[in-house]
Amino acid sequence: MIFELLNLCVEKGASDLHFKVGYPPILRIDGTMRPVKDMPVVSFNDFEVMLEAILDDLQLVNFIKHRKLDLGYSFLNARFRVNLFHDIHGGNAVYRVIPFKHLSFADIELPMSGRRMADRPKGIILVTGATGAGKSTTLSTFITHVNTTYHKTIVTVEDPIEYLFEDEMSLISQRQVGVDCLTFEEGIRGALQMDCDVLMVGELRNTDAVEMSLLAAESGKLVFATLHSNTAIQAIDRFVNLFPQTLHSQVLGRLASHLIGVVTQTLVPKKNARGRIAAFEILINTPAVRGLINENRVHLISSYLESGSSTGMVSLDNSLVDLTFEGKIEKNDALLAANNKAYVKRKIEERDGSGGAA
Numbered sequence: 001m002i003f004e005l006l007n008l009c010v011e012k013g014a015s016d017l018h019f020k021v022g023y024p025p026i027l028r029i030d031g032t033m034r035p036v037k038d039m040p041v042v043s044f045n046d047f048e049v050m051l052e053a054i055l056d057d058l059q060l061v062n063f064i065k066h067r068k069l070d071l072g073y074s075f076l077n078a079r080f081r082v083n084l085f086h087d088i089h090g091g092n093a094v095y096r097v098i099p100f101k102h103l104s105f106a107d108i109e110l111p112m113s114g115r116r117m118a119d120r121p122k123g124i125i126l127v128t129g130a131t132g133a134g135k136s137t138t139l140s141t142f143i144t145h146v147n148t149t150y151h152k153t154i155v156t157v158e159d160p161i162e163y164l165f166e167d168e169m170s171l172i173s174q175r176q177v178g179v180d181c182l183t184f185e186e187g188i189r190g191a192l193q194m195d196c197d198v199l200m201v202g203e204l205r206n207t208d209a210v211e212m213s214l215l216a217a218e219s220g221k222l223v224f225a226t227l228h229s230n231t232a233i234q235a236i237d238r239f240v241n242l243f244p245q246t247l248h249s250q251v252l253g254r255l256a257s258h259l260i261g262v263v264t265q266t267l268v269p270k271k272n273a274r275g276r277i278a279a280f281e282i283l284i285n286t287p288a289v290r291g292l293i294n295e296n297r298v299h300l301i302s303s304y305l306e307s308g309s310s311t312g313m314v315s316l317d318n319s320l321v322d323l324t325f326e327g328k329i330e331k332n333d334a335l336l337a338a339n340n341k342a343y344v345k346r347k348i349e350e351r352d353g354s355g356g357a358a
Contacts, residue, residue: 001039001042001050002049002050002053002054003053003075005017005025005036005039006075006078006095008027008036009095009097010076010077010078012027012029013030013274013275014028014029015028015096015132016095016096016132017093017097018093019047019050019092019093019094020042020090020091021042021046021047021089021091022041022089023042024040025039030270030274030275030276031267044091047091048091050093051063054071054073054082055069059071068083068084069082069084070082070084070159070160071160072160072176073095074164077099078098079097079100079163079164080095080097080098081096081098081136081160081162082095082096083096098136098162098163102140102144102165103141103144104141104144107141108134108138109278110138110141110263110278111282111312111314112312113284113311113312113313113314114261115145116312117261117263118142118145118146118222119149120222121222122221122222123258123259124213124214124216124223124255124260125142125222125223125225125259125262126225126226126227126232126235126259126261126262127139127142127224127225127227127264127265128226128227128228128229128232128234128235128262128263128265129229129230129265129266130228130230130266132267133265133266133278134265136162136202137163138265139202139224140163142200143156143172143200144165146170147165147167147168147169147170148168148169150169151169152171152197152198153170153171153173153194153196153197153198154170154171154172154173154197154198154199154200155174155190155194155196155199156174156175156200156201156202157175157177157181157184157199157201158174158177158200159176159177159178159184159202161175161176162202170198175187175190175191183208183209184201184202184203184209185211185212188201188209188212188213188216191216191221192212192215192219192221196216196221197221198222198224199213199216199222199223200224200225201213201224201225203225203226203227204239204242206242207242207243210242214251218254218258227239230264231264231316231339232264232281232282232283232301232305233283233298233301236259236298240252249296252293252294252296253294255293256285256290256291256293256294257290260285261284263281263282264280264281264283264316265278265281266316266337268320268323268337269329269330270329271327271333277328277329279316279323279329280319281314281315281319282312283305283313284308284311284312286308289301315339316337316338316339317338317339317340317343317344317347320334320337320338320344321334321344321347321351325348325351
């Protein structure tokens with residue numbers, strides 16, 4: 001059953017497959033949950049057979065021991081990030097589709113200011129957004145750009161490994177937490193000993209991982225890392241708040257010195273087409289922004305995002321307005337994704353009134 005469903009997942013262009021005991025299989029297509037037609041309810045035996053099909057012996061032992069497991073799994077022309085866990089009904093599996101094809105900056109329509117971040121020799125770039133917002137895909141475009149443009153050594157630390165890379169102009173080492181290193185912190189520490197030029201951290205989960213990433217940037221590495229946040233300002237706050245209050249001033253100073261920028265994103269359904277498109281918020285660490293971070297006045301950065309187009313900065317809300325005006329998304333979908341719905345509605349109406357089409 002599972003291989004038939006994975007094949008269907010790819011054919012239908014789904015982003016996720018939910019395989020849960022006691023329920024029929026469900027695909028998430030363009031953000032909408034859709035039960036698979038003519039498929040029976042997943043039984044306990046179906047779940048056991050699925051585990052035996054995709055897990056090796058060590059993975060099966062770890063799942064039985066910890067009652068949860070994250071892994072990467074390749075099937076046909078796609079790769080999946082698999083999350084296995086238990087709930088009161090029994091076994092659960094969520095398969096997230098990761099295409100084998102590496103997308104480019106042009107494919108995801110990342111603004112030029114965001115693309116130029118990857119050309120910096122050192123510093124830290126944060127890629128943020130909610131779960132399922134496409135952060136891993138954007139990270140992969142940064143790594144692909146470096147890999148095809150520069151002679152560098154690249155180390156990734158992930159849990160699990162999602163996109164698979166082949167050496168092109170760069171040498172790439174991909175390390176999976178729990179397999180190639182015990183923790184993110186250990187993986188980052190190891191990268192610092194590997195003559196590494198570029199480091200990609202799958203997720204900053206705790207203080208130690210953030211501290212090691214900052215050390216990597218301070219030692220001259222180009223660091224890409226992800227955080228869960230809905231805005232660039234929230235990303236900075238979360239980065240700092242992972243540390244004790246007594247260290248906030250020191251961490252803000254270090255971040256102000258080494259941050260290149262923040263890319264925040266969300267996915268919005270395309271207008272009159274299948275699929276979703278990313279709306280980006282781009283924060284560039286200009287001297288003015290650096291000063292605000294250093295002085296712990298992060299909340300004032302929003303005004304620079306709203307009016308910083310000359311420096312390449314754009315707020316998520318303005319990005320949504322632009323996508324609506326360009327006819328790429330519907331007005332209602334823009335409002336649903338907006339941080340400030342009243343602002344987005346007013347901006348769209350202003351453009352409509354000046355002769356634009358939403």
